Amino acid sequence: MADKLRKTPAPPSAAQKALHKLGLVRDIDLALHLPLRYEDETRITPLRNARDGEVAQIEATVTASEVQLRPRRMLKVVVDDGTGTCELTFFSFYPSHQKTLAVGARLRIRGEVKGGFWGRQMLHPQFRVAGGELPAALTPVYPTTAGLAQPYLRRAVVSALQRADLSETLPPGLEPPVGRFMGKNGVQGAFSLREALTFLHHPAPDVALATLEDHSHPAWQRLKAEELLAQQLSQQQSRRARDRLRAPVLRARHGEAVPLHEQLLAVLPFGLTAAQRRVGEEIAADLGRPVPMHRLLQGDVGSGKTVVSALAACLAMDAGWQCALMAPTEILAGQHFAKMVGWLEPLLAARGRRVAWLAGGQKKKERAAMLALVESGEAALVVGTHAVIQEQVRFKNLALAIVDEQHRFGVAQRLELRRKLEAHGMEPHMLMMSATPIPRTLAMSYYADLDVSVIDELPPGRTPIVTRLIADSRKDEVIARIGAQVAAGRQVYWVCPLIEESEALDLSNATATHQELSEALPGVMVGLLHSRMPAAEKKAVMALFSAGQMGVLVSTTVIEVGVDVPNASLMVIEHAERFGLSQLHQLRGRVGRGAAASACVLLYATNDSGRVGETAKERLRAMQETNDGFEIARRDLEIRGPGEFLGARQSGDALLRFADLATDTHLLEWARATAPLMLDRHPQWAERHVARWLGGRSDYLKA
Incomplete structure (x- = not known):
């Protein structure tokens, strides 16, 4: 009986659905949903003092109100505040508007004042019946979506600010360096998170609006610092978790006549550049450790990343393990396959092994043959598209995964590749390659858990x-x-x-x-x-x-x-x-x-x-x-911002909402230095900080 009497939860309203659509699920999500801009409803401006083109709030009495039908249907209202008159024009209106705007009504009106031949005018201003105290703070205008009105969103944010746990997650002594960047507006001291959020949702009317718009205000600085710290903590946690994992140690086995990578160097029709040799040594050192490599190999277009990856694959194959090379398009994967077959197939054939090809458009019989080669271990190197990570692909012993143009793959796909060695209780080494050079600040932020190698030299003979x-x-x-x-x-x-x-x-x-x-x-x-x-x-x-x-x-x-x-x-x-x-x-x-x-x-x-x-x-x-790819990448970051630059839609990276990598380098450096200290000395504070800022998105930073 009690079950029958128990009320079923009410279905979510349209406004609640709209909140969820914006990702505003938790109280902290609403607290961190900051205004796009602000409206100043804290003062009344006499009409005689209102400047042309300025948004002003006036309090005035309606002296005339009529619907005109020519040149089109419109409502014309004249108001007088004792210092001057103003004509209000509405092209869309309802009977309720006409009732509120009746002659004799005392109204509070806000809009852009324009001076014309016929005197002062406002087009479609906001209006309501005068009375009540003026707000003490600027009125926030939030990013919204269909079905979510500003008044509802404002109430939801105020309510969430009261309920949200905004207790400090920054231990004493590790506060961000925001005080040093406040000189211009004369504000001293540092905001707590609660003070910063309360201020940014309802700033005082005397604040310099420019500091809110360009996000240089100390309250903004506090939020940026916390966000960057959450990102760095998440990535440091990922790096430490990976350091606890095991990976195969890939060194040439004793007794081999000539190691495979040396055989490859001997048959290549060109010599390696100094940069390729240096990067090759960095990768070899990683592969020789029992900890999974997680390295990003950057190099401009044509710098020779493919041969470096082939040499890394040789180290895996020499040690008796398999290697996979995955590319985002069949054309690119096919290019890699042709090169690898040309370089390595003759060398592998002498050892009874070969290079396999996996792609979506393969015939069933060919695919089945390739899958058998991969499972038996006869395929020492597997090249292909995302087909390489499908469930039916069973490696005998995958030790090295090479992902070309890694930003073109989704996070789930990269994680899937890393799971291919789970049966051995280990994780493969990961080498990610990109011909889109990543500026230093971006690498510091989004690839904090990656080691980065750069081929900063083009092979001789490239034509300008x-x-x-x-x-x-x-x-x-x-x-x-x-x-x-x-x-x-x-x-x-x-x-x-x-x-x-x-x-x-x-x-x-x-x-x-x-x-x-x-x-x-x-x-x-x-x-x-x-x-x-x-x-x-x-x-x-x-x-x-x-x-x-x-x-x-x-x-x-x-x-x-x-x-x-x-x-x-x-x-x-x-x-x-x-x-x-x-x-x-x-x-x-x-x-x-x-x-x-x-x-x-x-x-x-x-x-x-x-x-x-x-x-x-x-x-x-x-x-x-x-023609310098790194200079172009730097300018691209300035123009487009990190979200677009990284291909956020397909990468799934939890991108920064508040911090700007072009201007907030000092805060990023503080976050990078603070994250390991916090993990060592205050691990529980660190957990709470990451949970608050990233929720479930922290996994995306670990792929």
């Missing part, structure tokens, strides 16, 4: 690439240049941003461009490549281009990484203003791989006045000024 910015109104000249290049025996890439027309963005599509170039260049084989093509078709197109039979390849960004055709000497990127800087640099790196002088043409679309937007102009200018 000249970059040209050309408006798309001059496309005909570019096509004529292509004709001359092909006639001289060279090959050309033409990259389009979309596969087919989008109503939202007026961009050329690859299919139409392919047709246009085919008509403009009679006698030239023009190919088309995009991600929706069947794998066999893509492979056939790439084979024709690689063999030199195809003069022009029209492609989407599927060729961004890994495509290596030394005879290609011209890269045209259409709608270059739509691409990120690092992506443009990656695409440019597809040329300049042979002896011929190479060029990259950035075709940009202009607006009606013949101009391009400021941000786009900044990106394109950076491309023209430098």
Whole structure:
């Protein structure tokens, strides 16, 4: 009976659903949901003192109110506050509005004051019946979503601030250095977390708004410091947890005639650069320890990361273990496979082992054969796409996982690869590679639990690439240049941003461009490549281009990484203003791989006045000024911010909401120094701090 009387919980309201959609589930989530901007409702401004273009709050009496039907239906209201009059105009209104705005009503009105020929005016101002005390603090305006009104959100935040546990999680003596950065507005002393949040939700009216907008106010600094500390603590915890794990010790076994990596060095048609040798030694030292390596190998386009990864794979195979190499696209994985087979298959064959290939588009029979090779251990090296981490892939003894363009993989996929050695009670070594150089501050923050190796030297013989910015109104000249290049025996890439027309963005599509170039260049084989093509078709197109039979390849960004055709000497990127800087640099790196002088043409679309937007102009200018991938990455971070730079949507990284890596380096350095001290001396405080700031997202920082 008691069960029958017990009330079932009420279903969530539309507003509660909207809160959950914004990720506002816990009280602390609401407490940390900070205003976008503020409205000053703390004072009444006499109309005679209101400046043109200024948002002001007035208190006035309605002297006239009528609905006009021409030139369109609108409500016109005239108010007088004793110092002047103002006309209010409403294009959308309801009977209840007309009732409130009736002649004789005393109202409190807030809006932008404009001075015109007919006197002062406000368009669609906020209004309510006058009376009651004025607020003592600025009114917050929060980021919101459909179904979530500001008044409801404000009440929810106030209520959450009262309930949330905002007790200190920073032990005495480890406070952040925010006091030293307060000089300009004369505020001294440091905010506690509760004081900082209370202030930022309801700042005093005399605060300098600029310090709230640029997040330089001490209350903002306190929040940024806490957020950075949570991130560093999470990553330090991850590093310490990994240091407790075991991994295979990968050294050449005694009795081998010549170690595999030495055999590979002897057959390579080129010598290693000093940077490649240095990085190779760093990796070898890691692999020789019983602790899982977690290393990021950075190197600009064409710096020779693949050969370094092949040498690392040799160390694993020499020790009798398996190695996996995973790439985000079938084209890139295929390039790696071709190189590895060419370099290693003859050496492995002498030992009765081989290189296996796994990809999504494989025939069932071929796939079954490859899976058997992997499970038996005959496949010493397995190369492929995300197919490598699928459940049915059972390694005999995977010791080294190499992930190329690691930021293109989701966190869950990287974690899955690390679980492939669980049966042995160990974890494989991880080598992640990226041709998108990561600026130092970003590496300090997002890769705090990674060791970073950098190949900062290009192999000799790379041809400098000249970059040209050309408006798309001059496309005909570019096509004529292509004709001359092909006639001289060279090959050309033409990259389009979309596969087919989008109503939202007026961009050329690859299919139409392919047709246009085919008509403009009679006698030239023009190919088309995009991600929706069947794998066999893509492979056939790439084979024709690689063999030199195809003069022009029209492609989407599927060729961004890994495509290596030394005879290609011209890269045209259409709608270059739509691409990120690092992506443009990656695409440019597809040329300049042979002896011929190479060029990259950035075709940009202009607006009606013949101009391009400021941000786009900044990106394109950076491309023209430098070929240095690290300088480009630094500028890309400045322009786009860390979220976009890291590809947050697919990486799942718990990105920073408050701190800015471009301006808050001092706080990041404090957090990096404080995190290990806190874990050593105050582990319970550290746990509470991470739980408050990251909740369940801390796992994402560990992949």
